[in-house]
Amino acid sequence: MAAIYCVPLDGFPQEILRQVVPELSSIYSTPIRLLPEMQTAEKAYEPVRRQHSSTAILQLLKSMLPDGEDRILGVTTADLFIPILTFVFGEAQLNGPAAVVSGQRLQNEFYGLKANAAVYHERLLKECVHELGHTYGLRHCLSAGCVMQKSTYVENIDLKTAEFCSACGGFLQEHHRSSNMLREV
């Protein structure tokens, strides 16, 4: 059976990652294996922007996986960017194996607000589900509340749920079914 590998990056606390693992596993009905922590600065840090390139991290993560149905999700403390944008909450390879999420801008503290562990956990879970969704081929969804809704600022994330709408959920089931069939052949 295919698995999702989870890697804490750049000092992301194992125990926080461990809190989202059971929910992620049940949402995707896929076992999750936690990998040991990794550093990405050497490959991904951009001194001029003082941020990490999410695309470089994706390449790094991808190189760790053999081809197949497995997925790999990195969760980092670093602030992420892609060249055209000021920041991203995360990035994923559409239909590809790798996804990355940054915890940095999901924390209230980043916006000068009082820390809130529950809110942080919710946002982190939603972003992990969202980016992994892209790796299974899901694109942004317009259904209210669907986790695949695009979020361009943090309040957006709070407005959606951690769940898929019926269309996205159906797409995912279809994906699982067809990849299971492929394996049986």
Added chain:
Amino acid sequence: MKTEDFGILVVDDEFGVRDSLTRWLQEDNYRVDSAASAKEALQKLDHTRWDVVLVDLKMPRMDGIELLQRIREIDEQIVVVIITAYATVDTAVEAMKIGAYDYVTKPVDPDDISRLIQRALEHKTLAKENILLKSNIKEMQGQYKIIGESLSLRKCLEMVETVAETESTVLIRGESGTGKELFARAIHLASHRRYCPLVTVNCGALPDTLLESELFGHEKGAFTGAQYRRKGRFELADGGTIFLDEISTISPKTQIDLLRVLETKQVTRLGGSKPLALDFRVICATNENLETLVKEARFREDLYYRLNVFTIHIPPLRERRSDIPLLTDYFIQKYVQAMNKAVSGITSEAMDLMVRYSWPGNVRELENVIERAMVLCKQDRIDIDALPLSLYTQAIGDNQDSLDSVERAHILRVLHRTGWNITQSAATLEIDRSTLYNKIKKFDLAR
């Protein structure tokens, strides 16, 4: 219009920018491609249709300005957005003068670029819609058809026709999911304004600060993050109709501003100084009781009177049950085409449940139920097992989550599945036959 119908071409000589922007936009389901030079861009423009072209200003050989000029010559309809580094903002302003739609400075805030593209596409759709409307208004009316033959619905349609030809403000009332937007569109299409845009604003979907700039527009630098000048929805609706959905949700501050705009027919952009005189008709909609809100001082009385000139009440679906079969067939046909699935209809047992259900979410809920059933449907016709559990708890006002309701629904479902074979149903439910008989009696179940 669906996002996949839109084509966006990214032109930038820097691989990193081109690649990251392309992938980022693909997640939004747009059709996206990129070009590394102006020459490549022109080739791609030659044999594919693009709605929006994002052009980097500084490129070797032919620069963005020249490319912009060439694009304008090829097709005036293509929306060109200039991407620029900070140092070249002056040139970007120059570019706007020769027809660029807008510009962004890199790196750009994800929210800004995403809204900019959405606006650009809306702008494009409006232009396209107008052309379409002029050529084939009847077809458009067909496309936005309001389905139903019940008396209460026909009355509503008569009211639409009566009020359409006037300039009167219209208030559409109805529960959520009744299709208030369709009625707004119908009024617009039946009015002399049909050749101009119908602009929709869902007031409930935006936080207050955003709503103001959405409605009235803003000048560059009006607030943090306002990187470019932007037209408001009222401006976009000039000559046409503006439809304000969920009007009850707007804040007291926006209520005052809206009242002023309605009284003067003039709009001043946020951060702007000179008011613009505009010509628009207002249709608004609500699913709340405005009179109560006025009493509770949550909605301004003067604004209420200005909006409540002509009211159309759209009946909830449960008050026009005779339309349910028509609507069901209509949505099945719609999804047969969209999903390319061979489903010919619905069984009479399933239709029976559909007609008896209370439909708290109205037509929208019915459409969702059909869409879901189409996905699940494995046979030629939609049967009861493709319908959600909630349809089995028929009585209006039932608590659908109570254990009794769920039990009742489940038993009914099993009975349906076995064709009311008591022995088989009891075996499936793992209870004995007498218990099943007692439950049938208790829940008043019938074939």
